[in-house]
Amino acid sequence: MEHSLQKCGAEPEEIAAVVAHIEPWIYDGISTDEIHRRVFSFLKKSNRVQASKYSLKRAIFELGPTGYPFERMVGALLTHKGYKTTVGVVLQGACVEHEIDVLAEKQGNVYAIECKFHSDSKRSSNVKVPLYINSRFLDVQKNWNSNQSKSTHLKQGWLVTNTRFTTDAISYGNCIGLTMLSWDHPKNNGIPRHVDRFGLYPITALTTLSKHEKRQLLDKGIILTMEIEQQPEVLKELNLSSGKTRKVLSEVHQLCHM
Known part of the structure; x- marks a missing residue:
């Protein structure tokens, strides 16, 4: 709890006030969700902005049930990092057509980003996801880079999820050079850090x-x-x-x- 409050920018005295308020409610077996609800309720009365930041994970889940708003959020993040982005693009591969969630271009290089939105916080993206994403990317890349009319180079595939990746998924992504972003990956530079940096909070x-x-x-x-x-x-x-x-x-x- 204290670590989460620190991450959302709460001052030491604010953290102490929250802990003092919540501790009497803590009991053996209390769920993390219940603690979160009580902390959020307290912050909402004392500091609405801190409450908003503290509840970022829940807020992203509430963008559902479709993944489109999350794709828009990822597109905005990349735009703020200097990329020219387009959300929802259909590209012809060497074999078949593929719908790409976000296409990002910077300095002549193009990146195909797949966004995996989960409504369940317990869902993780396992190794099958980057395997599938990489096969789609390679099909599109082959067609794109062999097209003489293209002035850009389709360089890399990316995978973004609002939950987590399994260890095998991360290992495979690292092995093939797939850029991956999740709630807690890369370490200390996951989605919350990017949202804070650019102020890209969902409504x-x-x-x-x-x-x-x-x-x-x-x-x-x-x-x-x-x-x-x-x-x-x-x-x-x-x-x-x-x-x-x-x-x-x-x-x-x-x-x-x-």
Whole structure:
């Protein structure tokens, strides 16, 4: 619990306050989910921004049930890292067509990114996933790089998941040169670090909006808090009070710029 609070940027005195509040509720056999719910509830009352950051993993799960919002999030991450990105591309391989979740280009090199979104936190991507992804990539790469009309080089396949990879999956990915990103891989540089670095929090992390209001925005293609900051008028369609709108925009601004 304390480690998770440190990772979301809580100050030592804030962590001490949370621990003091939660400890009386702890009992033998209490689940991690129950502890998380109690910590989140406490933070939501004392520091909404810290609550949003603390609940990032849950917020990403709530982007479902389809994987498209997660693909948009990954695309935005790569855009902020200097890539030109396109989400949802169909490419012809040497043998068959393939739908590529995110295509990213930088300095003449192109990367094909597969995004594996899981709604269940206990699901991991095993070695079969990178095996499959690599076979698709090689088929597309063969056709792309033999096409004389292409001015770019299809260099590498990437695999991104919102949960975890098994040890065998990571070993295989390292062996074939597949770039892999998950919640905790690479070590100390997984998804949370990238989200924090660029302020790319999903709107599902917001504590000032109800689940129904978040779903309304997702249905309209608004995935990131940054999009609300750039287009605050999207909140008008939710028919929020002026006071609630100010609270939402305040939380959005803090998440985007902390």
